[in-house]
Amino acid sequence: xxxxxxxxxxxxxxxxxxxxxxxxxxxxxxxxxxxxxxxxxxxxxxxxxxxxxxxxxxxxxxxxxxxxxxxxxxxxxxxxxxxxxxxxxxxxxxxxxxxxxxxxxxxxxxxxx
Amino acid sequence: xxxxxxxxxxxxxxxxxxxxxxxxxxxxxxxxxxxxxxxxxxxxxxxxxxxxxxxxxxxxxxxxxxxxxxxxxxxxxxxxxxxxxxxxxxxxxxxxxxxxxxxxxxxxxxxxxxx
Numbered sequence: 131x132x133x134x135x136x137x138x139x140x141x142x143x144x145x146x147x148x149x150x151x152x153x154x155x156x157x158x159x160x161x162x163x164x165x166x167x168x169x170x171x172x173x174x175x176x177x178x179x180x181x182x183x184x185x186x187x188x189x190x191x192x193x194x195x196x197x198x199x200x201x202x203x204x205x206x207x208x209x210x211x212x213x214x215x216x217x218x219x220x221x222x223x224x225x226x227x228x229x230x231x232x233x234x235x236x237x238x239x240x241x242x243x
Numbered sequence: 244x245x246x247x248x249x250x251x252x253x254x255x256x257x258x259x260x261x262x263x264x265x266x267x268x269x270x271x272x273x274x275x276x277x278x279x280x281x282x283x284x285x286x287x288x289x290x291x292x293x294x295x296x297x298x299x300x301x302x303x304x305x306x307x308x309x310x311x312x313x314x315x316x317x318x319x320x321x322x323x324x325x326x327x328x329x330x331x332x333x334x335x336x337x338x339x340x341x342x343x344x345x346x347x348x349x350x351x352x353x354x355x356x357x358x
Contacts, residue, residue, distance in 0.1 A: 164346070166349070172351060173247075173333060173349040173350050173351040173352050174286070174333065174335075174349040175349075176346065176348065179346060220285055220286075228299065229274075229276070229291045229293075229298055229299045229345075230276070230288035230291065230299055230301055231276075231278075231286070231288060231335075231347060232288075233278075233285030233286050233287070234285055235284060235285050236284070236285050
């Protein structure tokens with residue numbers, strides 16, 4: 131069975147400092163993994179995806195994530211937080227051959243001035 | 244290039260009523276998925292439509308049904324509404340690419356409130 135665990139429900143960082151949002155997954159087969167961002171009262175926007183190519187994935191707005199099979203992790207990072215990064219972030223897993231995204235419970239990122 | 248669009252934006256219904264939500268996929272996409280996002284939670288998969296048929300379904304009762312039209316647009320119908328159906332309903336579209344995992348693009352959602 132597939133599942134994804136976002137280890138922090140809330141993360142606060144100061145503007146200009148690094149961001150780390152943690153995600154662990156469970157999947158019986160080779161997974162595809164995604165990070166989405168949701169700003170208040172908005173839909174979900176794709177940040178980046180991993181589909182068994184390079185393990186370090188670069189996304190939009192300076193975000194990147196590294197797939198670590200040995201640790202079953204797919205943590206999202208950004209070197210320097212911006213005020214506009216404040217939002218809810220979702221880690222998503224899907225196993226090849228199935229069609230439904232399995233979402234984590236989300237991490238709310240707060241960026242302090 | 245228009246992204247995924249959903250209508251209406253907001254909807255208020257009373258218990259026992261029926262509701263229909265609509266979704267137009269991103270241009271060039273042929274697959275539509277529906278998700279329910281309760282307040283403070285991650286989206287939960289309801290079902291996915293491809294070639295006008297339900298291809299996979301999540302753990303939702305039969306009160307939730309859908310349809311996909313020849314132009315790939317889709318409807319989500321919910322019968323006998325319960326208070327617990329209050330949520331943001333998200334539509335996502337994607338393009339089947341053989342064995343590759345489709346990337347889903349989400350619309351802004353329809354906020355349903357059941358009183």
